[in-house]
Amino acid sequence: MAYWVHMPLSPNTSGPNTANSCGNGGREILFQSGPNHPWLMKNYRRAIKHPYSSTMGEELFQHNFIPSDTDFRIFRDHGSVPGLDMAYTYNGYVYHTRHDRAEIFPRGSFQHTGDNLLALVRQIANCPEIEDSSKYAEGHTIYFDVMGWFLVFYTEAEGVILNVIVSLAAIGICGFAFKLMSVGSGIKLEKILKRVLHTLLVQIVSVIVGAVLPVLLGLFMDAVHLPLSWFTNSWLILGLYFTTFFFGLAIVPALYFHYTKHDKLPIGQRIQLLLHCHCVLLAVLTLIFTICGIRSAFVLMLSCLFYTMGLIINIATKLHSKDVAWVIPHIVCTVPPFVFFAYFSHGFFTTFIPMFGRFGENLNPDLAVAVLSIAVGFLCCGFIIPVLHLFSKSKSIICGLMGITLLCLVIAMTPVGFPYRPDTNVQRFDVLHTKRTFHDAQNDVRREESGYFIIPQDRRIYTVKDAVINMTIAQQIGADCEKEINCGLPLRWHKTSLWIPAPEPLLGEDLPNVIVLSKKQLSSIKIRYEMQLSGPSHMVLFIQPLNGAKMKNWTFQKAPLRLNFKPPYLINLSWGVNREPLKFWLELEKPTGNWNSTTLELGLGGHWTHHKDLITPDFKKFLDSFPNYVDATPWPASFESRTY
Structure with missing residues (x-):
């Protein structure tokens, strides 16, 4: 084994x-x-x-x-x-x-x-x-x-049982609390249950509003070119997204309490009702996530568990009937999950915040952080925010949350919100000094050019536009995607990748090379190519069937064909000590049986990733023009297309 x-x-x-x-x-x-x-x-x-x-x-x-x-x-x-x-x-x-x-x-x-x-x-x-x-x-x-300190571990089956028991117990205890509230207030149970439905709806709306506000702010920050303002000063996340979520979570119940202030239930009882409804909401979500097979539902279960423990203490001591005293057991039982979730989320944020600097240009990092903040805020403070309504100046406190958001928004627009620092938190670019050669069906060169292929690792590519040499003549790669395999690039194309014309790169002696060893027609509609690939230690092979041909089988792992991946297919080849050529075969099928037209196009990328001696003076000058807060990873590369 x-x-x-x-x-x-x-x-x-x-x-x-x-x-x-x-x-x-x-x-x-x-x-x-x-x-x-x-x-x-x-x-x-x-x-x-x-x-x-x-x-x-x-x-x-x-x-x-x-x-x-x-x-x-x-x-x-x-x-x-x-x-x-x-x-x-x-x-x-x-x-x-x-x-x-x-x-x-x-x-x-x-x-x-x-x-x-x-x-x-x-x-x-x-x-x-x-x-x-x-x-x-x-x-x-x-x-x-x-x-x-210690590890909690149990099987998935045990987790399902635990989640269901805790969720049903939480709903049952909350139901019992509703009945006790009816008895203590002298209000009929039917009317209490009607209030429960109203309050549950209010709580659901408050969660939705609380979630929408940070999402809108994340979209706004990206739209005004201020993403990643928290990349170095991560405390800005608290003011930008957490307080925004807390404001939405608090303002809806505040408005509800304001417009129904003549309710017979005192404010303390109404806040308890709100907390019970939040517990019911968590319990229902726990059951749904458990049914969906999401093991991470345990975090919702833990929140339900500790709130239910506090509620049981309040019922047993009859503190639930008091206007304020019930808060003591509630807060005591809220502290352990709050500390755990804070510890838990700290690990996630310290992991993810630096990673957003290399997630690529397709992801809006502020939107992702907003969603992460919503999830963490919901777990950490879902049972704490409603307690704010007990304060006499609760509306001022709630509005203060939005004031913090506005202050942090202003700070994000200042140099404090600039994401990068030269000695620690750098901006990342991959820069490939690339020679591109395209062949026609007769293997004659139809196009050849050289340049710098620039791949940004985050959204803020515009931060370097005024510093880098020839950045004003940089071209978006997208135009080549309609006519060239993999957009004519030696790596997977990124939407905001740039191309700047430049002198020809210095490449190693082992240029990528594909040789057709044999071509066999297996049937009237199927053909098989046997090929051999050699070249530098890092190569990428792109395979594109043409003119109605379909890839039916090959040497490589069959999953991309079985799962109907969209071509071009990418094969990544790296070698260390053994540099023998790679022999492989491809089987293609044409339902028409017409083999007079071209059948296959190959894109071959070569990468010299560890050859600093191949960095030309022009390339070095170009790299040196990047600002000092940029970490540009350079290497020479080649791309060649051939049609068969």
């Missing part, structure tokens, strides 16, 4: 790569387990000294909310090897930049990781499951650490 623990250190690499981590030190977070091997988490819990793990991180990663990958996937998907995947997430600002050096890696992180992994390897090496792990493949797990 093979077993895999993936624990990368922080590599100092450049050029195209598969991310193995996303930070430089800190604690290693366990974010993938198994899959379907709960015994791994049992041994992790027994052995680990300083746990740091999250089911939510696993679900976000495996559902592609994090546009990255690790070597763990190859072992998991293609080797059926179970394991544990861990990564460093702290200080992601320096990851894969010029500042990513061994000497800045915290020595304490080595000790922390060593303590954990040594104990974990010893534990797994001596566990009985290691002999034949297939016998113990029993489904998914739910796991999370509590403040790094």
